[in-house]
Amino acid sequence: MSELKKIATRLAYGEALREFGADPRIIAMDADLGVSTMSAIFGQAYPERYIDMGIAEANMAGVAAGLATTGKIVLIHSFAMFAPGRMYDQVRNSIVFPRLNVKVVGSHAGVTVGQDGPTHQALEDIALMRALPGMVVLSPCDANETRLALRAMLDYEGPCYMRTGRLAVDQITQDIPGYRFELGKGCTLRDGKDVTIVATGYMVAQALKAADALEQEGVSARVIDIHTIKPLDQELLIAAARETGAIVTAEEHNIIGGLGGAVAELLVENHPVPMERIGVRDTFGRSGDPASLVEYYKLTPADIAQAAKKAISRK
């Protein structure tokens, strides 16, 4: 694992948005949380194209849609609980249905939000956005990948959702030989033959640690980073099921409707193999420090390793 300092994906996002922000078509909006979502970093550099919409997320989504009809690339920001959580209908009917070029960026996703507790820990956002026809759903795992995901999202013409996290996380991808980012393509971060751990976002680092632990026990685990949950890299995942014969998904999201659901839907129709899902097990979050919540909800490398062994035993 890299010795680089930990960086939250929300911070990497804000810095990347400033980096790519010179394009005059870009408009960034926030609902009074710019210093938390880090969209304010863009706002400091480009105040004339940064709009605070106040605490009114539904209106922000609609105004973004209107702006996008004139050819602008509009990025709207809040906590994932509110963007897209609070504005689901607006995202569906005013943005995704007319295929407008609006990017919804939800920070503070998952239980690693920590002390703010369940009302602010989005665990259903991927499920909501994944169900929308034509929506692109991104969930990058570290600073480098977040930057590349933002670049790809800006280059793609159409609606997208990206979730970022509050917690500072390990930098992983810049050290992986052969790593390259392509929208809709998963990345094999580590090869293995006994089981494949398919992870997204915060859980990618946990999956790599689990693979290290499994190696100590003589289990060879492949690790695939799925930064684009929709469209899903079907080819890579079916090949992993075929070649390793067991799958574990890992996400900081409800096990219903998110990455685990997407992979299960794909494999059950194409190449069913024993599969286990690591994630929040159909419950709400709770207040606490992030590290203890990761243990409480069984999202640790040890939990992933255990699930991997269980999947292998079911072969």
Place this chain on the structure above:
Amino acid sequence: MEKQKVLELSLAAAKMRRLIVDQVYAAASGHPGGSLSIADILAVLYWQELNIDPKEPRKADRDRVVLSKGHCSPGLYAALALRGYFPVEDLKGFRQTESYLSGHPEMNKVTGVDMSTGSLGQGFSSAVGIALAGKLDQKDYKVYAILGDGEIQEGQVWEAAMSAAHFKLDNLVAILDNNNLQISGSVDKVMSPYPIDEKFAAFGFEVIHIDGNDMNQIEGAIHKARTIKGKPTLILAKTVKGKGVSFMENNYKWHGSAPNKEQYEQAVGELDAEIARLEKEVAAQ
């Protein structure tokens, strides 16, 4: 407004009303009441006030119309078809599987539709966004958002209103179709939004009261709105729901239901008589 102009606009509105009834009857569903109530407003906009070119429907500097009360698509479709955006013949397909004329307007399917609408309250926010883009890009187009009086029960409308005034969008004109009826009954009995004028004024709008079925008053309000600087305008248009079809007027049951054959024939009889009368008067001028 000259009498000749009033007659011509009234004729356009009468033809729209006939097409509204035709569409809803052919589809055996749809929303005639609120479509009929805004026909006069649509006539003044599409035949006189809007800077638009049906031959260049996506022209960047065009004025925009956002039908935030998207269920009144039969009215908008009738206006667009009569102005040449697509064949009048196509209206027969309204709400049918093979047609591009959905129950609610779709910007990617219907030429001349500036924003997809239907989920109430959302179109007003989009109109704010288009007006905001006009300010950012220093364009001088106007954005007209047509809202229902039931629609303003949606909280999003007030979020949008707050932002329109905050951004000083004097290029935004909201036209509120105040026919006082929604699907379940009187707006004031279901969930009163009154006093509408005081609410919008408190939110920072210039408010203009008109009879929304009077061509002169509609034109006057739109012209006055152009002179207002530094804030958006609300034209509070008192209208008659179902206007032009005697048995549909002021009856909430015609919010979202289609006439049967007998009712359709009566409606067409009334509207065709009105069209014939207006054509004769226009010719006589």
